[in-house]
Amino acid sequence: MVTATRHTARLARPRAPGAWWHNGWNAGWLALACILSPASHAQAPVQGGALKAAYIYNIALFTTWPGSAAPDRPFAVCARPAHALWDSLRKLEGKPVNGRPWTLYDAASAPKVCDITVLAVEVAPSRAPEPVATLYVVDGNAAGKYAGAVTLVDEEEHVRFDIDTREAARMGLKFSSRLLRLARNVL
Template identity: 25%
Template sequence: MLTRRALLLLAASLLPILRSHGEDVIPISDMRAAYLYNFVVFTEWPDNGRDTLNICLLPGQATLVNVRLLASKQINGRTLRIIEPMQRDTDECQLLYIGKATDSGTRQMLTRLAGSPVLIVGEGSQSQAMIQMNVENKRLSFNVDLVQSRRANLTISSKLLRLAKTVRKEDDGT
């Protein structure tokens, strides 16, 4: 499919470390890292005056993302930093990757974050995620919820939206 091919090319150009290592298939953890990187590149946050962009991973989620590919990258003059927030304190996060976490602590944290300028990325059917990644046939795709991202005062580039499988643009009451 054209959109998957385009995203793969974009990810490969932005993360030269992402090589197939002699294989035809890029590991899903590498692809997640590339997607998270691109989500940061193609999202605008309100100015917070910081010189870092923080990707936060919930405890235990670091094995799902190849964080080595993300550490210390520069985006628009800001250093990308990977952190695991202590006791789910997300004050330092610009992007929060929640994977498939569905425990009550995660749900409470997401409720607390509603309207905050934190790009929430989940996997599967995370109802409060602004971007939902899905693994289908060893391939990664994503859906974007513009309604929730607008509520959080985040702007997602049309370049990224064109690559999404689906984009929710209007509030349907859910």
């Protein structure tokens, strides 16, 4: 009888208002769902680089890099200063990604390995790069160009994204199943 009373008391204990929000996983998932969900697409027209940078950041939160990714160095994001997303990517400086601070580098003088490389479709190579633990995000798509593991697409005045799981696996990366459900296309 005492055990049943304890169990009932434990179940009946009220939670503090908003207590679920303090769980980092729930907060992160809610932020990702709000930004990437189809409902938000229907109401949020393309707002330039800020929205695409937010997509890239949230995609990073739901991507797993191989164990060899150095936890003691900054989370290296590489792009060209001439890229339309540069200023928006710069505004994310210091935000945590898997406990590491987001740090933007000029791709021309970047560290040996970037965690994310953001390419404009105009400068994307025609062939896939050598496999390294880098998430390649290509802004735009064009026939005959490397599309990366993630391709950002402007469609009907909204930002969408496609995911190539084979390319991600070739680079040693894995995407959350929740992220895959939000993609426009998954290969």
